[in-house]
Every structure is written in structure tokens, then in C-alpha cells.
Amino acid sequence: MGKYKRKTNRQSWNADCMRQAVEEVLEGRMGYLKASKVFGVPRTTLEARVKKVKKGVVRREDSAKKGLGYHKPVFSPAQEEQLVQHILSMEARLFGFTLNDLRSLAFQLAFRNNLPHQFNIEKEKSGRHPNVRLRTPEPTSLARAIGFNRPAGKRQVGCLTSGERGVLVTVEICMSASGAFMPPMFIFPRSRAKPELLDDAPPGSTAHYHTSGWMQKEIFLSWFDQFISFSKPSKEHPVLLLLDGHTTHTKNLDVIDKAREKGVVLLCFPPHTTHRLQPLDVSFMAPLSTYYSSEVQRWMQQHPGRPVTIAQIGKLFGTAYMKAASVQTAVNGFRKTGIHPLNPEIFPDWMYEPAETTNRPIDAHDQDQGKQHLIITSSTLSTSNITNYSSNKLK
Structure with a gap:
């Protein structure tokens, strides 16, 4: 088999060099342009990582990690477990969560606990999670017929829409x-x-x-x-x-x-x-x-x-x-x-x-x-x- 040939130079910079460049800029010893040339790292990437450190989104020691690994989780494992248990408890009481509901809840928790995050402030929502999926609603007539059964649809997800027009x-x-x-x-x-x-x-x-x-x-x-x-x-x-x-x-x-x-x-x-x-x-x-x-x-x-x-x-x-x-x-x-x-x-x-x-x-x-x-x-x-x-x- 032939050797794989890299098709892009993206993230080809050295992590140690990036860490040193970030440190020099943060300490005020160099500007972005000089640091990028001295340490051989992309200027735009250097600027982005310095900003994240200043905002408290990532720690200095994590600023040189490549890919998505340098993003610090918003919630601790204990907080995530508490959030999961809350969602399961609400679901058991038939308060079904949609993906948007979950993202909004995560944003509220981060905001109220003053946790550093990169959530969408304008929409007041967190990002999507790859393991979360939406389920599509069915027409009302069938929903009413099937919904009123003896187990009362425990696994259903709540979703409300309306067909009103004009002033209401x-x-x-x-x-x-x-x-x-x-x-x-x-x-x-x-x-x-x-x-x-x-x-x-x-x-x-x-x-x-x-x-x-x-x-x-x-x-x-x-x-x-x-x-x-x-x-x-x-x-x-x-x-x-x-x-x-x-x-x-x-x-x-x-x-x-x-x-x-x-x-x-x-x-x-x-x-x-x-x-x-x-x-x-x-x-x-x-x-x-x-x-x-x-x-x-x-x-x-x-x-x-x-x-x-x-x-x-x-x-x-x-x-x-x-x-x-x-x-x-x-x-x-x-x-x-x-x-x-x-x-x-x-x-x-x-x-x-x-x-x-x-x-x-x-x-x-x-x-x-x-x-x-x-x-x-x-x-x-x-x-x-x-x-x-x-x-x-x-x-």
C-alpha cells in the first residue's frame, strides 16, 4: 500500500511553538505578527487562542492543543451527571425534552453558574450534541387517537405548534x-x-x-x-x-x-x-x-x-x-x-x-x-x- 500524502497544511504547526507564541503575546513581549513569524505558527490561529485564554474559555496550558481537544468542557462530570438525572426525571414525569429544550437548559445552567462557555448568547442555546436526536411529530388526528392509551405514551416528546393567523x-x-x-x-x-x-x-x-x-x-x-x-x-x-x-x-x-x-x-x-x-x-x-x-x-x-x-x-x-x-x-x-x-x-x-x-x-x-x-x-x-x-x- 502507498503512503498517505497530506493534502493540506492545516494545523501543521508545532504545539510547543504555539504554546510559546501564546505565552509571549500574553506577557506583552511580542505582538501577534512577530510571534507568528518567530515561532512559525499561523497568526489568525494565534490570535484566536490568545483571545480564548483571555476570556477564560481555555487555560494557558491547554491553548496549544490541536483539533477540538483544547476546548474545556463547560460542565464538570458531576454537573453533567446531575443534568442527565434531571432530564431523565423530567422525562419520567412526561416533560419530554427536545434538542432545542436541552440546548436552552444547558445555556441557562452555564449562565446562572457563571461558567465559561462558547454558547450562542443571542439565541441563548448551547451547541448541538452528536448523540442527541430529534423525533418528528405526527399529525394531530392520529396523535390524539394513539396518544390516549392505557400507558399514556410515556416515551413521547412534547412539541407544541399553532396555526393561528393575525392578531392573537x-x-x-x-x-x-x-x-x-x-x-x-x-x-x-x-x-x-x-x-x-x-x-x-x-x-x-x-x-x-x-x-x-x-x-x-x-x-x-x-x-x-x-x-x-x-x-x-x-x-x-x-x-x-x-x-x-x-x-x-x-x-x-x-x-x-x-x-x-x-x-x-x-x-x-x-x-x-x-x-x-x-x-x-x-x-x-x-x-x-x-x-x-x-x-x-x-x-x-x-x-x-x-x-x-x-x-x-x-x-x-x-x-x-x-x-x-x-x-x-x-x-x-x-x-x-x-x-x-x-x-x-x-x-x-x-x-x-x-x-x-x-x-x-x-x-x-x-x-x-x-x-x-x-x-x-x-x-x-x-x-x-x-x-x-x-x-x-x-x-
Whole structure:
């Protein structure tokens, strides 16, 4: 066999020479140009390695290593193991991690612990890992049919998409098994506050503003603070908060840390099962949507030729909400889902039949394809005794 002939001069420099060149530049005895000529190393490579040492990304003694080996790991082995255990624990609770979720989590950990890193600061994400793979979601109709099975899809990965067009407003709502309703929180698609948007909204309603109109991690943290004040949990009397799999709910470290501190246990509904298991979906969202649609239709009849805008959302939603938010509706929602009173046999066999045709897990979360201007996100809360709450999303 013939000898291999190198086709490039890339990284043909001597490691010891690179180390000496880096040292001379760092000590100020030479500039980049002189050091590169004296020690026979590429100037651009020398500049890059000196910058990494100055930023604390690599140590001086590691600055001359070739290839990718000179990159210092961001996390220690113990930290990596802790991260792995956290991900496995979350997955066991049906808080599935996508690749983007994992990269965002790694960035948050490095940032909060002041660890040197080369992660993308603008996107607030770490780099990709060669051993991590994404799984592609399947259509909603099949997902719902297969998702509501007896094992409830433990290995599914959460993924939420939406088909709304135009202006939308998100409203976070929460109800309890005893019939209590937490004041809603609106997210208006604006960059600046406008208090009058809450005129005639349900009593106690609060508002946040984001150009997208969607829930954001920092906004959900604010809602979670309100939730703690409303439910008054403690480690002696913990509260169970049931959520859908949206990333702002389940991949939010600040919320997770605060939940552990305050005595709130976070639990995610299995993917594709909220139409059966989410009390708000089962008993509250349908009448709320009906009342809201009626209010919209009535308003448009009274104002021909004018579309509904965010200026009318607070009043229209407020009227519909006050009609739908009854004690009986909340109690029935928890009863029909078997959450409270606890009834594991609440669902008859025929409800599981669509899943029997495939009898396999799928890799998608519910893809809601609503058409309205309003989105209401939801979660469910339960104490260790009787009190239960639920929170969801209308489109």
C-alpha cells in the first residue's frame, strides 16, 4: 500500500511553538505578527487562542492543543451527571425534552453558574450534541387517537405548534376542583403597556405585553408568582400543578426552582390526552368558547364592517368568562377526568379502542389548530388533600 500524502497544511504547526507564541503575546513581549513569524505558527490561529485564554474559555496550558481537544468542557462530570438525572426525571414525569429544550437548559445552567462557555448568547442555546436526536411529530388526528392509551405514551416528546393567523391574545386561566377560579392573566401583542385593554375584563385580571402575543418564560414566571399567592402552598402542604407540555411551562428553570422552594409539584399531562384528562378542556373550554363566539358575533352585528381587535378582547372575553366560570363547571371537570374524586376506572374501554389499531408510542405533542383571536393557556393544581386547580389555552 502507498503512503498517505497530506493534502493540506492545516494545523501543521508545532504545539510547543504555539504554546510559546501564546505565552509571549500574553506577557506583552511580542505582538501577534512577530510571534507568528518567530515561532512559525499561523497568526489568525494565534490570535484566536490568545483571545480564548483571555476570556477564560481555555487555560494557558491547554491553548496549544490541536483539533477540538483544547476546548474545556463547560460542565464538570458531576454537573453533567446531575443534568442527565434531571432530564431523565423530567422525562419520567412526561416533560419530554427536545434538542432545542436541552440546548436552552444547558445555556441557562452555564449562565446562572457563571461558567465559561462558547454558547450562542443571542439565541441563548448551547451547541448541538452528536448523540442527541430529534423525533418528528405526527399529525394531530392520529396523535390524539394513539396518544390516549392505557400507558399514556410515556416515551413521547412534547412539541407544541399553532396555526393561528393575525392578531392573537393569550389568556392564562386556572380553576380548582372546589370551584375557585384564579383571576386570568392576559398577554397582549404589544411592546408597551395599555391598561385600558383590561376594561371590563374579569375582576382581578392582570396583563403582560409581548409583540408575539404568546406566552414567554419570564411572563409565565410572573403568573407562577401570582399562582403561589393564590394557592398558598408550602412544603408541609404541597400543591400539585398540572400543566400542558409547552416549553415556557416545563423547561423553565426559574419556575422549577421556585416550585421546589415553595412546595409546588409540577406534573405534565401525557401528550395527546388533554381532551380527556384536562379538566378545563373537558368541562370549561367548550362553554367558554361558545359564549365568547356569541359575544363576538353579537358585537360584529352591532358594529357592521368592523373587525374585532384587542381593544374589544377584554370586554368580550370578560362577559363570556363570567358566564362559563361556575362552581359546578369546575367540579364536573375534575370529576369527569377522574382526578377528584380519584377514579382510575373513569374511562370505559371503548375510549381506548382508537389506540389499539397501532398500539405504539408516537413522537408528537398535541398540535392545536384554532382559528380565533384568543388563546387561553391552562394548568391544573391540586394539593395533597382536596384542593385542585387547572389552567389551559383557547384559540
